[in-house]
Amino acid sequence: MIICAECGHKELQGALFCTECGEHLLELGGMPAVSDQITIERKPNLLGHKQEVVTRSQEIMFMIPSSGRRINLPFQNKIRIGRGEPEDPQAPELNLTLDDGGAAGVSREHAEIRMSDDGISLVIIDLNSTNGTFLNHFRLPAQLPYPVAHGDEIYFANLVVHVFFR
């Protein structure tokens, strides 16, 4: 499978353009479409079995198919994911209020993406959210960091977000 970085639609390997939005799937300005042979179908693995981990990142792109929103956030220490007032300076960096996150069951402080303590890879951590965080359909135990990979599909409660790293 190939995931379109523009709209998150899945296409078969070998597809050249996204049938959903018409985006070119081969050259995406440094954000290559990825094969989910190694990512989306990859199940997070506590033992750290072979995974395509992200070792560093300057920028993270989030795609939210339900709202069509595409957010590019510079990555420094961490990115918080949750809900807040759009004007509130304390609101999480990825504010899912704008994508109807409340209705989808997203918690105020739902999860965060940061560098792992050993500095090896970027990880996502569920912050005891009410309705859970699912990485590639695998529910993350709360408070345990998991490596994230380019092209991962993450459900924050019922809201699906695709994540890409640059």
Place this chain on the structure above:
Amino acid sequence: MKQTEVYVGKHHTPSPLALSLTDSGAHLQKGDHEQIGYFLLQIKPSKTANVKSRSPLNLAVVIDRSTSMKGDRLQKVKSATGMLLEKLAPTDLLSVVSYSDRAEVVIPAGPVQDKARLIAQISSMQAAGGTEILQGLVAGLREISKAPKGEYINQIILLTDGHTYGDDRECIKLAKKAADIGVGISAFGLGSEWNDFFLDKLVSPSGGQSGYIQEPEQVIHLLRQRISGLGALFAQNMRLNVTFPRVVEVRDMYKVTPFTQPVEWDNETIHLGAIEGRAPLSVLMELQFNRIDADELIIPYTLRADLPSETPSNLVLSDKYRLKIGRPEKKLPRKLMEAVRLLNLTRMNDKAWEEAQAGDVAAATKRMNYLTKRLEEAGMNDLAQTAMSQTMQLSQEGTIGKTGRIAIKYGTRAKLTQNLSQMLRSGGGADWLNGSTGLNDLFDENEEDVS
């Protein structure tokens, strides 16, 4: 008596038709997951081929004279048909049939003589009644069949502005029968009431063209174009048999030059229609691979064609194509990318319509928004405008306007043909060198020579 020239694999005498294939095999992988691959096939007369400028035509113009044609439409069709008389050579045959609920022969098949009388006959057509296309096609085919077989290029040109009622299937059956006896069909819709999907099906057995006539003034232009294309016909009734590995399914197929038109295939036979002049015929194929377990897939194919100006006049080309799998670092040929890109826009337009028909207005709106953006990117600003107003209508009324949908459909088709033809004309030489995987024996290397 007809003879057949057979070319199999490597050969030393140049074949009158040159064939080349480009593929996206570089982006396929070994494995048992489903994958999509594309082929762009091109066929054109080889350099040594004797391309005559003009072959005698046997045309039947079949005109819708139902009530809705009243006024400007019928008037313009009449004057376009009158103009046709001027364009035909003394050796050509012409018949004119009009139909509503039944058909009348306005001009029986024959050479164009006594133009004043013929024009008077054309002018006598009156608009009244319903639209039964079958009636018109049957009468048109009867007129065409009066000519001796094998001496003419036979073509029915249908002009309609409406839906046909209840006889769709019969019409398509007739079109197949016509194709079998060497009669092609082109069909043009005026206004926005006609059924574009039906016309696509009607022309596909013979590899003909369907089109959209937005303004009645365009009738003349389209007819003229069709006549000059047909007159310069080099090969006709081209049939391609491809033996794909069993793990391959054909998902879709479009002829993209000399015009864009969906192509039908049955029992592995692909009906490609005709080659007009030296202009290459190109076909884009979308294939689904359910499993790939080799680095190279061998695909045997056979092309059959009638070449009116060659002796022998029947041609059979047979060879194997080697599809190489993997090597994603290779750049795909630009023309293949361009064909897939623009075809995708045509399909997005179709799909948005299907979604709107199924009541999924949100999905259709989203797709039309994307389509607007893509059309703009592709420099098709008029169509982007149309797509934008389609999107607005969609959000306000929940439906997609047919006029707009058809304008985008035929607009993107025309753009596809235009861009591809330009690329082929300007010589895809560089493309061939770094892009094509596995040139076959019949490949004509001199790509720049296309004119």
